[in-house]
Amino acid sequence: MECAFANAKAINFNSQLPFDDNQKKPRAKRMGTIYEINAFLKELLDPFEMADVALNGIQVENEGIISKIAFAVDASFDAIERARAENCNLLIVHHGFFWGKVIPITGNFRKRIRTMLTHNIGLIAYHLPLDAHPQYGNNSQLLRTITNQPLVPFGKSKTTTIGFMTTLAEPLKLDTIISRINAGNPTWPQVILPFGTTHVRTIAAVSGSGANTIDEAIEKNIDLLITGEAPHHLYHTAKEAGINVLSAGHYFTETFGVKALMEPIKKQFNVETLFFDIPTGL
Numbered sequence: 292m293e294c295a296f297a298n299a300k301a302i303n304f305n306s307q308l309p310f311d312d313n314q315k316k317p318r319a320k321r322m323g324t325i326y327e328i329n330a331f332l333k334e335l336l337d338p339f340e341m342a343d344v345a346l347n348g349i350q351v352e353n354e355g356i357i358s359k360i361a362f363a364v365d366a367s368f369d370a371i372e373r374a375r376a377e378n379c380n381l382l383i384v385h386h387g388f389f390w391g392k393v394i395p396i397t398g399n400f401r402k403r404i405r406t407m408l409t410h411n412i413g414l415i416a417y418h419l420p421l422d423a424h425p426q427y428g429n430n431s432q433l434l435r436t437i438t439n440q441p442l443v444p445f446g447k448s449k450t451t452t453i454g455f456m457t458t459l460a461e462p463l464k465l466d467t468i469i470s471r472i473n474a475g476n477p478t479w480p481q482v483i484l485p486f487g488t489t490h491v492r493t494i495a496a497v498s499g500s501g502a503n504t505i506d507e508a509i510e511k512n513i514d515l516l517i518t519g520e521a522p523h524h525l526y527h528t529a530k531e532a533g534i535n536v537l538s539a540g541h542y543f544t545e546t547f548g549v550k551a552l553m554e555p556i557k558k559q560f561n562v563e564t565l566f567f568d569i570p571t572g573l
């Protein structure tokens with residue numbers, strides 16, 4: 292199976308930890324500019340192999356040392372305004388501004404850019420690398436709320452595999468799985484298509500608009516596909532194939548990755564971090 296990381300260089304996670312070589316005492320945390328923080332994220336997330344329409348990395352440059360970082364799913368005006376109100380000088384998101392098209396700086400977009408430039412707020416965005424990462428990605432993090440079993444790459448999006456699948460040690464009921472994902476977050480939207488086995492053993496997760504991986508899920512005998520959005524045609528496809536689908540919201544399934552980045556950044560840099568929960572209900 293194709294793996295997004297097959298050709299990527301191995302990441303030495305130990306090198307990310309803030310310890311000296313002798314591993315005895317914590318190393319002083321670094322001060323960092325937007326370029327230094329982005330260099331760290333680039334090494335961590337390894338975006339180089341990704342066929343992504345989104346621009347990964349720095350999207351809006353700013354000046355000086357970063358002292359307070361806001362994390363959010365979307366680079367919305369709400370998130371930018373909150374970053375300004377909280378005196379954050381960097382916003383790190385999953386959905387940034389640039390999606391492979393030339394866009395003029397007009398209207399709402401100009402308002403966002405103006406606020407960022409006026410208040411010296413930088414923007415870093417990581418899209419598919421933050422879905423696909425085996426440790427910090429949306430899909431691995433989501434599956435880790437359910438099980439600690441090994442994860443196998445799943446969910447081909449063009450040439451890149453962005454999700455994961457796993458096989459539970461013991462089958463679980465759908466309700467149990469949902470309550471594990473639910474922990475601490477009881478309000479996310481749910482569309483459940485319960486057309487498969489009542490005792491789920493194999494689960495695949497592809498966050499956001501990952502419903503188009505249903506054919507791969509059927510082919511691989513997955514008992515439950517977890518994704519973000521549910522398009523209309525999913526109903527009959529799932530029913531006819533006898534597979535369970537849980538659509539947990541584009542927003543909710545993509546909160547996991549940005550949240551997971553907070554810890555490694557805090558270990559490495561002398562910064563405050565905040566997560567802005569701005570749910571869209573979609």
Ligand SMILES: [Zn+2]
Pocket residue numbers: 386499500541545
């Ligand atoms: Zn998305």
